[in-house]
Every structure is written in structure tokens, then in C-alpha cells.
Amino acid sequence: MPDPGAHGFLPERPPVRTMTGTWTRLTELAAAAATAPDPDTARDLVARAGRDGDLTELRQRVSRLSLRNADAASVRVAVIAAACGWSALDPLAPASPRTADTAFLDLWSAVAHRVDHQFVGLSTLALLNWAPERKPRRHVPIDQLARAEALVPVVRWSPPEQPLGRLDRLMLATTRLEAHGIWLFRLAGTLAGRAPGDASTGTALRRLIRIQHALRAQLRGEAAELRAAPGSARQGAVLAALAAQGALEPPVFLAADAVLGTGGRRAGEVSRHQLRRHLPTAHRAWLTAMERHCAPVRTLAHRGGPEAAVYREAQESLIALRRTYAGLVRCAAGLGENDRIPVRPCGRDDRPSAAHWSGHVHAVSLR
Incomplete structure (x- = not known):
């Protein structure tokens, strides 16, 4: 078990600021959903990504993520869920597919399994969603x-x-x-x-x-x-x-x-x-x-x-x-x-x- 006396519930290292490869699509979707004018617009963006196959392709790659990059993916999924009004959903619950995009729920479920927690809360949206404005010159706690x-x-x-x-x-x-x-x-x-x-x-x-x-x-x-x-x-x-x-x-x-x-x-x-x-x-x-x-x-x-x-x-x-x-x-x-x-x-x-x-x-x- 990690020792919170070392760094509280902050991550051990600064959160991943830029995801690469196919995962840039998730970053772009999260940014678009967060700044959408209303939940319906955000949901339409998610539905379009599902129809284009982007979400399915990402779900297939979740198992290859390092734990640090899985945390980065969880932030982006959490932002999308909150922007769409789905933050109260459990992606594993049987009723969830009736109220949220199925392809997104599959991705959400895969990421939740990878990081071992249900993550649409302040602890993820804040503590894994920051970066220093400039790169530190040396390692600091x-x-x-x-x-x-x-x-x-x-x-x-x-x-x-x-x-x-x-x-x-x-x-x-x-x-x-x-x-x-x-x-x-x-x-x-x-x-x-x-x-x-x-x-x-x-x-x-x-x-x-x-x-x-x-x-x-x-x-x-x-x-x-x-x-x-x-x-x-x-x-x-x-x-x-x-x-x-x-x-x-x-x-x-x-x-x-x-x-x-x-x-x-x-x-x-x-x-x-x-x-x-x-x-x-x-x-x-x-x-x-x-x-x-x-x-x-x-x-x-x-x-x-x-x-x-x-x-x-x-x-x-x-x-x-x-x-x-x-x-x-x-x-x-x-x-x-x-x-x-x-x-x-x-x-x-x-x-x-x-x-x-x-x-x-x-x-x-x-x-």
C-alpha cells in the first residue's frame, strides 16, 4: 500500500500532460466535450467518436497502457463523463447502457478496470489534471x-x-x-x-x-x-x-x-x-x-x-x-x-x- 505520508493522495509523479499516438484522440475529445456549450452537444461529440470507431480502437489499447498513462486516460474519460452529465453512472451497471453511449461505456469500463477505481470525482478531476506551467530544472518532491x-x-x-x-x-x-x-x-x-x-x-x-x-x-x-x-x-x-x-x-x-x-x-x-x-x-x-x-x-x-x-x-x-x-x-x-x-x-x-x-x-x- 502506498504511504500517503510521502505525498498525500497526489500522484507519485506529475500527471501526463500529453498522450501520444491514438490517445491524442481522447485528449481532443475531452477538450471538446469540456468546452461544449451544453451536455447535448458533448454527447453528440461522443456519439460521433463512437460511430467513427475511435472509442472502440482506444478500448482495445487500454491493456497496453502503463499505469501512469492509464491515470491520464482516466482523467480524460472523467472529464467527458462529467461534461455529458454521466458522472453519476457506474459503467458496469446493467442500466448504464440505456443512458450513455455504449462505445464510451465500454472504454470507461476498461479504463476503470485498469486503474482499479470508479474515478469521476474531485480526486481525479483535480489531482490528476494539472501540470507545472514550466518544466522544473531539477527533480523536486x-x-x-x-x-x-x-x-x-x-x-x-x-x-x-x-x-x-x-x-x-x-x-x-x-x-x-x-x-x-x-x-x-x-x-x-x-x-x-x-x-x-x-x-x-x-x-x-x-x-x-x-x-x-x-x-x-x-x-x-x-x-x-x-x-x-x-x-x-x-x-x-x-x-x-x-x-x-x-x-x-x-x-x-x-x-x-x-x-x-x-x-x-x-x-x-x-x-x-x-x-x-x-x-x-x-x-x-x-x-x-x-x-x-x-x-x-x-x-x-x-x-x-x-x-x-x-x-x-x-x-x-x-x-x-x-x-x-x-x-x-x-x-x-x-x-x-x-x-x-x-x-x-x-x-x-x-x-x-x-x-x-x-x-x-x-x-x-x-x-
């Missing part, structure tokens, strides 16, 4: 690269002749959040197995609070740039669909949640399993193990004394961090400060608009 370098998306949701839009900015902000959150993963390992009375538990929790405050400051720094970027109802609808299926939780928040917990979830909120289903198998296993190993720390919620107070402060700082991120999501979707993200799953062919969002009163795990 992946988290340092993502923190220090100017980043650009591999597949843009904005037309190439226009500035990056709010959805692109949100995805890049999420990547930088993960890079800045590397110490949270390392502290999670420190807290694993610690007893509530261990002298180092309180120290580690105080450090965790400082990290969460720093992450919140990082997000606040991203807010002005995000507000200044152009937005669109089309990109807001993509965010709405991801939010409705619980696919907008940054992985670094899931790691903090595995350590601290957040209490009982309110009625209508998506489950912890649903929040994690878009992650690779190894990452889901790590979160489950961390949740189990940190169970003694969470017993502080029912105790008194200084350590219990620090634990509750750590929980509160996580809630505040999630609220700050939710503010960025609302901004990217063109929503007001009091508008909330819906939790009711959209139907397979639903295409929620910004107006759809404003009628809901709950937030998706971003409390």
Missing part, C-alpha cells in the same frame, strides 16, 4: 512542485483562447490544498494507535490544528483569484452534479475526518462510503485503516480535561476548513454566500442548473 510552481490544467474547462474559468481555478486550488496538506497525512500516522493519555497525543493534535488553520488561510488566498475568474452556468452545472453524488470532498479532508471524525451525519447527507468511492482502492484502504487505528484518539470526544478540549478544537477547525472550501465551491458555481450545495442525488439524465442549487438547504459534507 511532488508536493513541493505543486506548492511552488504555477500550475495549469491538462484538460481545460475553459476555451483555449479565454482565461481560466472558475471551475479550472477551483480544481487547481484543490491540487494546491492537497500539496499544502502533506503534513496532515504525516500527523495522521503519528496519531494512529495513540492512547488518549499519551503525552504526545495533545502535542500532535495542536499541530493538526495549526495545519488546518494554515490550509484555511491557503484557501482564503485562492478566493480572490477565483472570484476574478470568469464563470458560467455550464461549469456550475458540472459542480452541481458532482456535489449531488458526494464527489466534491477533497481527499485531505477525508484524511482529517478519518482521524478526528465529525460526529453523526445529518439526515440527507451522503455516507462516508459514498464520499470515498471515487478514490483508488489503496487510498480507500488507507483511510479505513487510519479510521480504525485512530479510534482511541476519538474517545476524547467523551472525556474531560485539556486533551479533550484540544481534540474538540481540532474538530471545530476541520469544520471551519470545510466551510471555507464550501465557499470556494459556491463561488465557482456562481452561487451566493447563503446558497447551499444539494445532497439529493440527481437522476441519470438530470442536468442541474444554478437555480436548482438555491432551493436546497443542506451542504454536502462541507459543513
